[in-house]
Amino acid sequence: MTTEAAEAAGALQAHRPMLLGLAYRLLGSRHDAEDVLQEAYLRWLGVDRATVTEPRRYLSRVVTRLALDRLRARQKARETYVGPWLPEPVPTEPSPFGPLDRAELRDSLSTALLHVLERLTPPERAVYVLRTAFDLPYAEIAEILDRTPEDCRQLHHRATTRVHQERRRFTASRAERERLLDAFLAAARNGDLATLTSLVAADVTAWNDGGGRVRSARNPLRGADRVVRFYAGVYGPRREWTARRLELNGEPAILLTRADGGRYTMTVTAADGRITGVYVVGNPEKLPPVV
Numbered sequence: 001m002t003t004e005a006a007e008a009a010g011a012l013q014a015h016r017p018m019l020l021g022l023a024y025r026l027l028g029s030r031h032d033a034e035d036v037l038q039e040a041y042l043r044w045l046g047v048d049r050a051t052v053t054e055p056r057r058y059l060s061r062v063v064t065r066l067a068l069d070r071l072r073a074r075q076k077a078r079e080t081y082v083g084p085w086l087p088e089p090v091p092t093e094p095s096p097f098g099p100l101d102r103a104e105l106r107d108s109l110s111t112a113l114l115h116v117l118e119r120l121t122p123p124e125r126a127v128y129v130l131r132t133a134f135d136l137p138y139a140e141i142a143e144i145l146d147r148t149p150e151d152c153r154q155l156h157h158r159a160t161t162r163v164h165q166e167r168r169r170f171t172a173s174r175a176e177r178e179r180l181l182d183a184f185l186a187a188a189r190n191g192d193l194a195t196l197t198s199l200v201a202a203d204v205t206a207w208n209d210g211g212g213r214v215r216s217a218r219n220p221l222r223g224a225d226r227v228v229r230f231y232a233g234v235y236g237p238r239r240e241w242t243a244r245r246l247e248l249n250g251e252p253a254i255l256l257t258r259a260d261g262g263r264y265t266m267t268v269t270a271a272d273g274r275i276t277g278v279y280v281v282g283n284p285e286k287l288p289p290v291v
Helices: 003-014 016-027 030-046 055-078 103-107 111-117 122-133 138-145 149-167 174-190 193-199 224-235
Strands: 200-209 241-248 251-258 263-271 274-281
Touching: 003 016, 003 030, 003 055, 016 030, 016 055, 016 122, 030 055, 055 122, 055 138, 103 122, 111 122, 111 149, 111 263, 111 274, 122 138, 122 149, 138 149, 174 193, 174 224, 174 241, 174 251, 174 263, 174 274, 193 200, 193 224, 200 224
Parallel strands: 200 274
Antiparallel strands: 241 251, 251 263, 263 274
16 A cells, blocks of 8 residues: 555544444445445545545545435335335444444434434435534535535424434333333243233334345334234244344344344334334344344
8 A cells, every 4th residue: 555545544544433424324234334435435545635624524525425326326226125124233332433422423323213214315314414413514514415504404404303203202211122122022932912012002113124035024014913913923932042132223132043043133112111113134134243
């Protein structure tokens, strides 16, 4: 590596956790986020860096624009995805995205929120992430997206309204989610339908992402009865599973491993003492070896 390339790599590396976190929040895929950072490095290597007074700001603009291009390009591919799509789980102990010392940084990584962000337009998603997770002023966001500050303010308002409509269903604390997740899995493994029913909201929804590569429900499961019977059947007493607690996307999660080696991650959302959403990822392409 030349001295020039080493200096460019060093400058990028200094901001890598933040940039990776930005790309991941925009794309919901660690693999795609890494690809975006590699492409950003090539752009950074080719620019006259003497003219760049704020490398972090410049690189944030490049990463955001590259991620949005990728987000738009994959929308058609998503139409052929088999079953529900959920973000790729990422271990966050330790966090590859830098310190998650602010609630906004941690919450903006959650599986449930990233799933909600999939329903926004790419510009709405970008403004929401840049403003909410990274607290950037509208003037800087406008520069990144090549829009006016007022336009960005309106995009953020629309995105926040849609997100808050969904987030009313997941207001429980981390400790409460941990308790409910453990209790839900224990009741499912015991085939205890009564306890399972007492743990979930009447309008609970479960998403299972197998990507067509493993057996999984191909449509969201809605309502307590369907959710309870499905998971009691999958994880019941006659099924062989091992379970391990871990942290994924800044939230409590469980890794479930079948006797044949198949692996699934599970997280939940909750409100008012009951589970409102169950998120299970089994697509092997989304589960790195470290999980």
